[in-house]
Amino acid sequence: MNNDKQPCLFAQYIKQNIVVILFFAAAAFISVLVFYLYELPVEAVIYALVLCLLLAAIIIPFRYYRYYRRHRDYINAMNNIRLMINSLPDPETLTEYDSRNIISELAKELENALNEYENDRNESIDFYTTWVHQIKTPISVMRMILESEDTDEHRELMAELFRIEQYAEMVLTYLRLGSETSDYVFKEYDIDGIIKQAIRKYAPLFIRRKIKIDYKPVHARILTDEKWLLFIIEQVLSNSAKYTFEGSVTISFTKNEMLKISDTGIGIAPEDLPRIFEKGFTGYNGRSDKKSTGLGLYLCKTAAEKLGYKIYAESLPGKGTTISIDLHKEKIVFD
Numbered sequence: 001m002n003n004d005k006q007p008c009l010f011a012q013y014i015k016q017n018i019v020v021i022l023f024f025a026a027a028a029f030i031s032v033l034v035f036y037l038y039e040l041p042v043e044a045v046i047y048a049l050v051l052c053l054l055l056a057a058i059i060i061p062f063r064y065y066r067y068y069r070r071h072r073d074y075i076n077a078m079n080n081i082r083l084m085i086n087s088l089p090d091p092e093t094l095t096e097y098d099s100r101n102i103i104s105e106l107a108k109e110l111e112n113a114l115n116e117y118e119n120d121r122n123e124s125i126d127f128y129t130t131w132v133h134q135i136k137t138p139i140s141v142m143r144m145i146l147e148s149e150d151t152d153e154h155r156e157l158m159a160e161l162f163r164i165e166q167y168a169e170m171v172l173t174y175l176r177l178g179s180e181t182s183d184y185v186f187k188e189y190d191i192d193g194i195i196k197q198a199i200r201k202y203a204p205l206f207i208r209r210k211i212k213i214d215y216k217p218v219h220a221r222i223l224t225d226e227k228w229l230l231f232i233i234e235q236v237l238s239n240s241a242k243y244t245f246e247g248s249v250t251i252s253f254t255k256n257e258m259l260k261i262s263d264t265g266i267g268i269a270p271e272d273l274p275r276i277f278e279k280g281f282t283g284y285n286g287r288s289d290k291k292s293t294g295l296g297l298y299l300c301k302t303a304a305e306k307l308g309y310k311i312y313a314e315s316l317p318g319k320g321t322t323i324s325i326d327l328h329k330e331k332i333v334f335d
Contacts, residue, residue, distance in 0.1 A: 268315035
């Protein structure tokens with residue numbers, strides 16, 4: 001209910017007190033009828049009726065004002081829902097007292113459920129963190145074995161090993177992004193340094209696919225969290241590598257701090273484009289590829305929102321895709 005709409009609120013007040021109002025009206029009618037039957041002077045009857053109406057004119061606005069004040073207090077409590085137990089108005093009736101006790105018990109149950117959920121989540125993060133660190137050891141051993149001999153078969157296996165490592169890291173990212181706590185550290189960074197880290201990581205994959213990387217350093221500094229921005233860029237490059245079979249990937253950074261990553265890949269179907277950032281959505285390309293998880297771009301969007309960025313996608317089937325990340329942030333100046 002909108003507390004700005006007073007006519008609606010007053011109608012609710014009348015509806016809630018209709019029994020009292022009808023009883024008052026009936027009592028006044030009976031009094032007037034009795035006076036009339038006893039043939040009292042008309043002036044006396046009218047005088048009694050006027051007194052009843054005057055009393056009603058005093059009581060109804062007064063009680064309505066209290067009704068409005070309590071309604072406003074409940075609205076304020078709703079707007080501060082996490083502190084609502086302390087901000088609720090004191091109960092005036094047995095029903096309000098019982099309702100407050102129910103709300104208090106529900107709040108305790110919710111608090112216990114949230115604590116249990118957070119504990120389970122932290123245990124899951126600890127487990128998967130340990131699992132990822134442990135699985136890195138056999139991955140490193142396999143990489144050393146494969147690097148010992150440069151053959152087509154070994155290069156193929158290296159590419160698949162790289163994907164395994166990426167999926168393992170994605171598990172941790174998925175869990176950490178859903179956590180209420182964060183390890184974001186905002187500082188000024190050289191955008192070239194972050195982009196070059198991502199390029200170096202995916203360079204072997206692009207070289208194997210014979211895809212050219214086109215990037216010219218811009219020598220600009222931005223306010224960001226290096227780890228999470230690097231993750232976003234890596235995920236976009238991973239998608240470009242997955243769906244680009246010839247041509248190039250171009251990375252550019254505009255003066256208004258818009259980072260663009262464009263590829264000459266297979267593109268995205270127009271009907272899929274509005275949904276590519278949805279969780280688990282794979283679209284036509286993902287269904288035909290049979291290996292897409294539908295999490296990469298979803299994690300990109302989630303991480304971008306956590307950093308206060310906006311992310312967009314443009315694509316033409318058969319022509320390629322451009323992912324744009326708006327990295328602009330207002331500079332904070334301290335006196």
